Every structure is written in structure tokens, then in C-alpha cells.
Amino acid sequence: MNPEPRPTLKGIAHQAGVSIATASRALADNPAVALATRTRIQALAADLGYRPNAQARALQSSRSNTIGIVVPSLINRYFAVMVTAIQDAASKAGLATIITNNNEDTATMAASLEFLTSHGVDGIICVPDEGCSEQLEQLHKQGTPLVLIDRELPGTAIPMVTSDPQPGIEAAVSLLVDHEALPIGYLSGPMATSTGRRRLEAFQRACVDAGLEEQLVFLGGYEQSKGFQGANTLMEQGAKTLFAGDTMMTIGVLEACHAAGLIIGEDINVVGFDRQPMFDLQPRPLTVIDQHVDTMAQQAFSMLNGLMAAEQPSQQHFLIPTTLIQRHSIKEKTSSHD
């Protein structure tokens, strides 16, 4: 390995034994270059720390006017709304969108990223799986316009937009203290996701700040069945409030309450996560944490659009604050004794 101070396209072409034109096409992920050659040249460029000239990138004529979106689920309406909002923003900018869904499977996500880049999309917005962090870092280093959304990758320089769970969760905990809806049973998302970890931390910090003793926590997952199971477990442990850490577990909580014949907002208090029509379409609509997924989607597209025009984003990490939407799933205090 000859460490060169500033690797050039010419140098890469020379080392790879191809023409400059081929090296340039390979780095632009032009499918006219055989996949094996492209991969080899891209790996070489990444090893050498090559960064294509920004203006050259912007001027390159191989634009497909198409962006790719990578999400872990479409059954989870939160991601369906996110995808649709990104697509709307892209469409207003004259860009088409293609979507890949990986059902939370790392290998499927890796293949999706490979497909999108090898078919020359102009940029990618991705809900990252930590198992794909190396591949994502490499795409970023190669200069592929890439924005992460919803979940963080620890220690990355890739631009990202996530929601900040703290403000919404803090407001919810104060409201519950105020309504004496204690103890709270929190249904946490998986510790392998940044959203799962951050929301649990936010909940625990909010409890400490409110002067509460340690509350009940169920370590669940982003599935309806985990929400159902968690709700039953927490109620057995004496929880007066079920606080769900995502859309899917909120659905599971609803299922458990209906199955037990409990009136939400009367027999049991519920705080849900995300705005969903089905959370409104209850006899007592649910009080929920709103992540403002439309705003996140628009911000992510706007960052991607900038990157595609070779602009650097004004900040690397946009945090969109959550808010509490207060409805009727927490019982009103009937009397006051002081």
C-alpha cells in the first residue's frame, strides 16, 4: 500500500488497470461497467480515501432523476407514511422514487442497497440497520448522496434526521404524575435499535426528573405481539398506565385492553406512540407521542437534495422534537384532597 496524499481519478484508473473513463463510470455506479469491475474500483477508491470532485459529480450526465428509499417495514404504517411523504417531496422536485422494504432483515437490506447503487439512483434515504453500517459508510465515502432517517448509526459522519423522544416523553410523564396514573408500565423497543435505546433512556430520565421511583419496564420489540404480551405482564405487575414505545406495541396494548374488556381512560390509562388513524378511532382517542414523521421526511429529502447538488448540509444531524398530543386515554382526577 502506497499512501498517497491526494488520490486522483487518474491514479485509481492506473492502479486498477482501466481507462480513466471506465474508472469515472465505475465510481458513478454506471451499470455500463460490469458489476465486478465497478465493485473492485469502488473498493480501491474507498481504500485510498478518494473523494470525487463535487462539481464533477454535479455535472456528471448519468443522473437517473430517481432516488431510492430503504425501510424496515411497510405493514408498520409509520414507515408507509414516511415513504409517502419522502416521495411527495421528491415528486415536487421532479424526482421519481423507488422503495425497498427489508422486513428488519440485515441481508435483505444489504442486497437492497446494492441494487439501488448498482442501478444508478441519484441518492438514497435509508432507515439504517446497524448490521449494514460498514456498507453504508462505504457508500458515503464513495460520495453517494445518502441520508439516514429515524434510526441512528453510532459514530457516523453520514447526514441524518431522527426524532428526539425527550420532549414528548417528558410531557407524557408529567401528565401521568399530574393525573396520579402511577405506576407507569413502559413497553420498550429493542435495545439493538437506537430508537429503542433512546426512548427508554428518555423515559427513565423523565421519571428521575419528576422525582419518581423506578417504574415498571417491559423489554419488548417493534411487534404487535410484544405489545400484547407486555401489556398483560405490566398489568399483572400492577401498572396503572401502559406507555407503548412505538406504533406496533401500541396496537398490541389496544388488543390486550379490548381482550380484557377494560375501558381505556377509565379502567386503564394508555399513552401511545405515533399518530395513527386507528388510535383516534377509539371510543376514547389515545393520548400519543407525535414524532412528526412528515417533518422528518421533508427534512431528510431536503438534505438529500442538497447532497445531490453537491452542497454540504448545514448540520450533520437534525433532531426533530417529539410532542405530546393530549386526548382522552388518561383518566381525569375526580377529586382533589389538598
Added chain:
Amino acid sequence: MNPEPRPTLKGIAHQAGVSIATASRALADNPAVALATRTRIQALAADLGYRPNAQARALQSSRSNTIGIVVPSLINRYFAVMVTAIQDAASKAGLATIITNNNEDTATMAASLEFLTSHGVDGIICVPDEGCSEQLEQLHKQGTPLVLIDRELPGTAIPMVTSDPQPGIEAAVSLLVDHEALPIGYLSGPMATSTGRRRLEAFQRACVDAGLEEQLVFLGGYEQSKGFQGANTLMEQGAKTLFAGDTMMTIGVLEACHAAGLIIGEDINVVGFDRQPMFDLQPRPLTVIDQHVDTMAQQAFSMLNGLMAAEQPSQQHFLIPTTLIQRHSIKEKTSSHD
């Protein structure tokens, strides 16, 4: 125009002024051929009625092991479930999936089909928009493996899988007659879609068969707001039952009933369309028509997989019968007077 009895690849290459290899690549939608050339050669082949040799297609080495799916919405959970089920089936067969959503927009759908074919997916499953019928017919004539799902294209030879609304709707109408839940107010989908037309016909036929006078009909659309508006209109007209013609209008019906403070299954009867968790997660779960979207998705993938292996499907049109899922949204008769 020289009508030739059996157009050959050689003849097309000659007429287009390109080599046989280029003509072959163009017809296989190989992105190595410039898009304009590909389009010109494909149009010429379509004009001449050229059909590539099935075995040659099967042996061609340009397979991407990726299929494309084209749907009109992802917010509508019915399509999110359909996409996920097709993807599961494809994944078991070792194929990746890319998805495009057109939000019921014809131009977006046309661009999606163009993207998918020009990027060499091996086959496409598509919920067709009638405005794209010519483009779809051309893809089919060019030998692109293509299966239509959910909505029909009138008069086409393209393989398709749709659901047959008659059995489910007939069972629902009998049940309503039996429970004296009359008159029925039916919320119909748009007449520009085959599903909208066929379900309305099925409803009207079922009423005639049950010896009912003409029932109330609201001409709506596949949107929650149309369901809300239709429910209110039909209740003003005296409907005792609201029968919604799709998922989105069923949500609108729920919204209207909750807004009016009506207890479903007591003050008003409801028949919904499609199985959705939110239709179960009601104090009285909804009686619904089930389209068996998983079965439709599996059937569509199995047909596509056959076409990709150059097999002819055993029938051109698979109709999956709907069934009625009886729950608790129709009031039990309290007394009998005969």
C-alpha cells in the same frame, strides 16, 4: 408498413439498422443499449408483432434476480400487506423486490413502469391504472413477464389475479336481511376502477337475488374522507347499515360513527371491507369482507415466477373468492314476531 408473416429478430435488426446482438439486448431491456435506441427497437418489435422465442428468453443471461411491484398506495394497509406478501414469496424463491408507489397517479405509474423495465427487473406485478393500459399491453407483447393484481384491465390477455366480490357480498346481504338491518347504505368505490364497478354490481345483484327493493348507494372513492362523507349522507337518508366498499371508506365510516357518538352494532350496523387490525380493535369488532390478499399475492407471484421461466400460466385470470368474516357490528335481533 410491410406486414410480414413471422417477424424475426434478424428482420427487426435489419429494419432498425442495428446489429442482431443490439436488437436482442434492446428487446431484453438491457441498459447497455441507450434508452432511446431500446425504446425505438421495442416499439418497432411491438408494431411488427414480434414475440421472442420463449426458450431464448429463459436462457438469456441478463437476469437481475429482482422483481418490481407497482401499487397505487402504501398508506392503504391493504396494499402494504399485498406488497409484503409478494416480497415474502419472492424472497423464498431467491428473488429481491423493488417497489414503486404511484399514489393513484397515471403519469407516476407510467414513469415507474419505465424505470423498472429500463433497469432490467426480471418481471413485474402491477395494480393497473386503466390510463396505462397501452404501456402495459406493449410490455406484455414484448415478452416482459407481467402479472396484474387486484384491478382488471378490460379486454386484455395479460395474466391477472383479482378477487371475486360476489360470494362475500352475497353472504353479507343475506346476513343483513336476516337481521332486518335494512335499508342498506352501500359506499361504492370509483367507477374508473374495475374493483369499484364489480363490487357495486355484486351488491346490486345480491339485493335483487334477496328480493330487496333498490337500496341506498353513495358513489364515493377509495379515501377515508369519502367514507366519512358517505356515511353521514347515507345515515341522513335513513340507512340502518353502512356497507363500505374498501378499507379506506371503512375507516371513514368508523370515524363518522365515533363522531356521531353511535355505538356500532347497537345504534348502527356496519359491514367493512378487508381484514385490518384496526377493524378488530373496536369495542365490537367489525363484520368484514375478506379478499384473502395473501392468497392473491402468492398466486400472482407464482404466475410471475412461471412466466419468468417461460411457462404459460394454466389460466389467464385467477379469481380468488371473497368470504364474509362475521363479528359483532350487526345488531342481533332481540325478538321475533312470527
